[in-house]
């Protein structure tokens with residue numbers, strides 16, 4: 001008895017060591033990629049299923065936007081693998097959080113930023129482009145994306161910088177006076193994809209407006225294809241917060257790719273944008289340091305060098321991989337610019353999935369290779385799932401569908417407009433006697449809370 005227990009411990013130890021070999025991956029083999037992606041997705045969904053707020057479909061603990069981005073990642077996973085096992089959870093979460101068909105549910109809308117909302121819209125347009133299964137009695141995927149567009153473009157703010165989307169939506173939020181790359185690049189991408197899917201020029205006009213406006217600010221410097229993270233209204237969008245993030249580049253690259261395709265390649269600016277920004281996003285494949293990554297392993301350099309990425313930032317590589325991977329199907333000639341490094345990144349990422357009890361939990365920093373970096377979570381899984389799925393895109397080799405090429409998700413240009421969501425919410429109802437003091441307290445409370453919340457959802 002005692003001996004066998006001792007033996008079991010020893011064997012257990014041996015298994016743990018074996019587990020540290022990480023998930024297996026043969027990058028050139030479709031079924032190996034699929035099985036690795038499945039392992040990573042399954043662990044991700046374990047986190048999802050055990051969250052505290054699990055009774056609320058699509059709502060994550062302490063964050064709302066990540067629901068949209070996780071579903072987006074899972075929709076692509078389904079597209080490239082055909083694995084339907086997570087579809088119910090995706091549909092349930094997406095529909096539950098749809099609000100008035102615009103992904104602006106009243107539970108959370110008081111503290112959401114434009115970027116938070118747009119990610120759900122991007123998930124919905126992804127679903128439409130892949131003919132992802134819809135449920136009867138629910139709005140179509142593309143209409144949900146249109147609902148996001150319809151609530152966002154009226155927020156285009158010309159009171160400063162001659163235009164642009166603010167980061168945060170409500171004046172009481174810290175970040176209201178900021179215009180950032182992901183909010184503008186997010187709506188840019190959504191508009192471009194709606195243009196290609198529906199063929200409706202209104203969306204293309206908005207996409208072009210956002211791109212051109214961005215190019216008048218540090219958010220999109222066409223001279224050297226640099227994307228600043230933020231700029232502020234007070235300076236008329238001349239200052240710049242220069243943190244470099246993969247997803248900022250990827251969202252502008254992706255939108256330009258859809259516009260290139262929508263315009264039948266007749267406007268050179270889109271192809272130039274795609275190629276210019278792919279070139280500058282080489283910075284995310286660092287050539288020195290990073291454990292000898294040698295320009296081959298994707299890294300969110302701004303936080304990974306110091307090992308201090310927050311939960312939002314950990315997910316960015318998923319979007320970068322998916323958006324760049326997918327654009328190769330609509331912009332001929334880009335595969336060779338994108339896949340060689342996505343391949344080597346996926347190989348490193350799979351090796352990094354060597355943590356936790358069973359030796360398959362993924363870390364954050366892929367360039368640490370088989371030495372697990374000691375971090376794990378839903379976000380780490382999402383990020384690796386993104387790069388694995390991206391590598392399956394060439395095997396599927398299908399472009400996004402449009403209404404004229406077999407898209408079945410029905411357009412509704414008026415989706416999301418029957419709503420009072422654009423009214424500034426009243427946060428407190430207080431009696432007249434209490435007003436002044438309570439007002440001050442409310443302001444302090446609200447801005448403290450907003451700072452805390454926006455800090456949490458900072459960057460997305």
Ligand SMILES: *[C@@H]1O[C@H](CO)[C@@H](O)[C@H](O)[C@H]1NC(C)=O
Nearest residue numbers: 055056059096097098105107
């Ligand atoms: C809003 O919050 C209530 C109370 O927690 C919850 O029952 C409901 O499911 C939430 N709705 C959404 C869309 O999250």
Ligand SMILES: *[C@@H]1O[C@H](CO)[C@@H](O)[C@H](O)[C@H]1NC(C)=O
Nearest residue numbers: 199204261262263264265266
């Ligand atoms: C692109 O070409 C297609 C097919 O020739 C045509 O129907 C469409 O109008 C063109 N799009 C634009 C934006 O010119």
Ligand SMILES: *[C@@H]1O[C@H](CO)[C@@H](O)[C@H](O)[C@H]1NC(C)=O
Nearest residue numbers: 261264265329330331332399
């Ligand atoms: C647009 O995408 C399709 C695939 O759907 C591709 O065949 C076509 O060449 C692309 N058009 C341009 C101008 O790149």
Ligand SMILES: *[C@@H]1O[C@H](CO)[C@@H](O)[C@H](O)[C@H]1NC(C)=O
Nearest residue numbers: 150200201202203411413414
């Ligand atoms: C195109 O989109 C705009 C903006 O939503 C809408 O007003 C218009 O009716 C749409 N046109 C068509 C033909 O669907």
Ligand SMILES: *[C@@H]1O[C@H](CO)[C@@H](O)[C@H](O)[C@H]1NC(C)=O
Nearest residue numbers: 100414415416417418419420
């Ligand atoms: C608009 O919303 C209200 C309240 O939810 C609803 O009663 C009404 O039927 C909706 N109108 C349309 C045109 O959908």
